[in-house]
Amino acid sequence: SLLLPRSCFQSLRYLQSVCNHPKLVLGPSHAQYEALVSRPGLNLSDIRHAAKLPALKQLLMDCGIGASPGMSGSGPHYDPGAPPPSILTQHRALIFCQLRAMLDIVENDLFKCEMPGVTYLRLDGSVVSTARHAIVTKFNSDPTIDVLLLTTQVGGLGLNLTGADTVIFVDHDWSPMKDLQAMDRAHRIGQKKVVNVYRLITKNTLEEKIMNLQKFKLLTANTVINSENRNLDTMATGKILDLFCLDGQDSRQEAGSSGTNPGGLKGLLDTLPELWDEREYEEEYDLSNFVQSLNPMPSSTE
Secondary structure (H helix, E strand, C coil): CCCCCCCHHHHHHHHHHHHHCHHHCCCCCCCCHHHHHCCCCCCCCCHHHCCHHHHHHHHHHHCCCCCCCCCCCCCCCCCCCCCCCCCCCCCCEEEEECCHHHHHHHHHHHHHCCCCCCCEEEECCCCCHHHHHHHHHHHHHCCCCCEEEEEHHHHCCCCCCCCCCEEEECCCCCCHHHHHHHHCCCCCCCCCCCCEEEECCCCCCHHHHHHHHHHHHHHHHHHHCCCCCCCCCCCCHHHHHHCCCCCCCCHHHHHHCCCCCCCHHHHHHHHCCCCCCHHHHHHHCCHHHHHHHHCCCCCCCC
């Protein structure tokens, strides 16, 4: 615990980073950096030092991403130095990370070293806003691109990424809404495939607490925002009237302060006469009854 930063929030970020990869915390300023780097045969770029990277590799291969094109080394036209040919995979994925540093690790340590056959694009804060639309368009229109790497902050809102049918979260945000917005990038209009969402969670760590907190927030939101007040069409009349009042001020007090109706807005509704039955409207505004009312009354004879 002495190695953790003093700030509580920095400590939580430290624990989150440890769940992803040791390289995110083992910098030159770390107290044990020199002792670890000087160990013979230790390579921090090895994906075995981070449990999420082998899991991500296996998940992508199960989706048909990164698998060998099927060319063996025995054919007469086989060239071991040639790059693998582009093939259409069964699935295409969006991989979300919170930090750009984690995207660097996935790109350099996993894709370039372990899965060179994976074709991918990257979209994060380093990409200027004017170039982001071109990346999204290229990914959606080119089925030979297997993966789009994104940060949750940049790729979680406003993008249409229906070219993918698999969403993978390497790490997770404290707010469930940010993760839900990121999921919605593949659930846009025009999506014709079933979208599967996968989360990589380190067991018995802070990440489990984050996911429990996300679940609690979603349950709370669903309890407060239910089917009765989700929109104006289903909201009760009294709740609609409360929207016209200031915070902390009751609609009954606001309307009752004028002295015209002590019951307030809701009381005013109670004093209104009952609406006519539909049959009464038909009789009152019937054209034939109106014409008959114009005819003069017959005079009576004695």
